[in-house]
Amino acid sequence: MEPRILCYGDSNTWGFDPRSWCGGRYASPWPELLAKETGWEVLNCGQNGRSIPDREYEYAQFRGLERWERPDALLVMLGTNDLLCGDSAETAAKRMESFLTQSVTPRLLLIAPPPLQRGAWVPEDGLVSASRELAARYRELAARLGLGFADAGAWGVGLAFDGVHFTEAGHARFAEGVAAAVREFVLSR
Numbered sequence: 718m719e720p721r722i723l724c725y726g727d728s729n730t731w732g733f734d735p736r737s738w739c740g741g742r743y744a745s746p747w748p749e750l751l752a753k754e755t756g757w758e759v760l761n762c763g764q765n766g767r768s769i770p771d772r773e774y775e776y777a778q779f780r781g782l783e784r785w786e787r788p789d790a791l792l793v794m795l796g797t798n799d800l801l802c803g804d805s806a807e808t809a810a811k812r813m814e815s816f817l818t819q820s821v822t823p824r825l826l827l828i829a830p831p832p833l834q835r836g837a838w839v840p841e842d843g844l845v846s847a848s849r850e851l852a853a854r855y856r857e858l859a860a861r862l863g864l865g866f867a868d869a870g871a872w873g874v875g876l877a878f879d880g881v882h883f884t885e886a887g888h889a890r891f892a893e894g895v896a897a898a899v900r901e902f903v904l905s906r
Contacts, residue, residue, distance in 0.1 A: 723788035730763025750892035794828035810854035826865040836880025865902030
């Protein structure tokens with residue numbers, strides 16, 4: 718039986734196309750490409766603007782989603798919006814730790830988003846630096862909690878003119894990278 722994988726993330730998981738005027742979506746964001754490439758059942762639970770949950774009602778919504786969908790594995794990629802809203806990498810990592818302890822899914826892969834680049838939404842180098850620091854903090858967190866970890870910054874994911882959102886080719890690269898990471902860190906456990 719093929720694994721059921723829940724992808725919980727922000728606009729890059731949902732598939733936001735920054736070229737659109739009204740919040741359009743790419744035809745094949747990375748969760749759909751992952752399903753096509755692997756044959757796995759992949760549930761896209763990305764949401765535009767999502768930050769790392771940190772309130773009890775957000776935890777309750779997430780726990781309800783897990784109970785309803787009953788995934789075999791959970792992929793979490795969040796933190797970019799937290800940084801864009803002024804949080805430090807340290808604060809985002811602490812919030813992520815609190816959030817991850819809410820999960821009941823037995824296999825979990827924490828994914829550090831690709832680092833931001835200077836662009837229309839990233840006007841300063843401090844955000845780029847914070848996004849690179851976030852990957853290191855997530856790596857430490859995953860090791861401490863005994864979770865799978867993947868750094869999407871190593872996958873060559875192309876970002877659009879805004880410095881935040883994946884290009885169509887970036888979604889394809891991300892799907893390739895995450896498929897390998899799921900096989901190595903999640904399904905082999």
